[in-house]
Amino acid sequence: MAEGSRSPAQIEAEIVRRRQQLSATLDELATRVHPQTIMSDVRARTVGAVDQAAGRAFVTANRAVSGVKSQLVGPDGAPRLERILPVALTAIAVVGLLTLGTRRPRRGRRRR
Structure with missing residues (x-):
């Protein structure tokens, strides 16, 4: 056999391996586009954005309270x-x- 030629068993093993890879890829795609997965991702991003906004609001309010306090209370x-x-x-x-x-x-x- 030449160096570039493969046996029928090698070709068949390659086909089986590629089918398994394709099946895993399709399963992953199906999971990604499933409505429940999409909603979970959106929910997680929304919670993250709300947490970030709440954190910024807390810092801003804390600075405002500290500023007012420094004006009304001595050192x-x-x-x-x-x-x-x-x-x-x-x-x-x-x-x-x-x-x-x-x-x-x-x-x-x-x-x-």
Whole structure:
């Protein structure tokens, strides 16, 4: 036999091996395109994106709280009344104005 020629048994073994490879490839493709697999992948990506967004939101909120805290509390931990009092008075004024605004009788309605 020549160097490049193969026996019928070798050819048959090669065919069997290729069929097994093709079968494994088709099984993998069927798994990848199965709706449940696609939904699991989408769910995993969504959970990852939500976790990442929640992490960024937490960091941003934490920075904001730390910034406000540094403005209202001194380095020694004591409250800075010169900054807290104006904020508290403003909040009380806003709540008072909102309360008064909702208690006014509406125009066009008569009380009987």
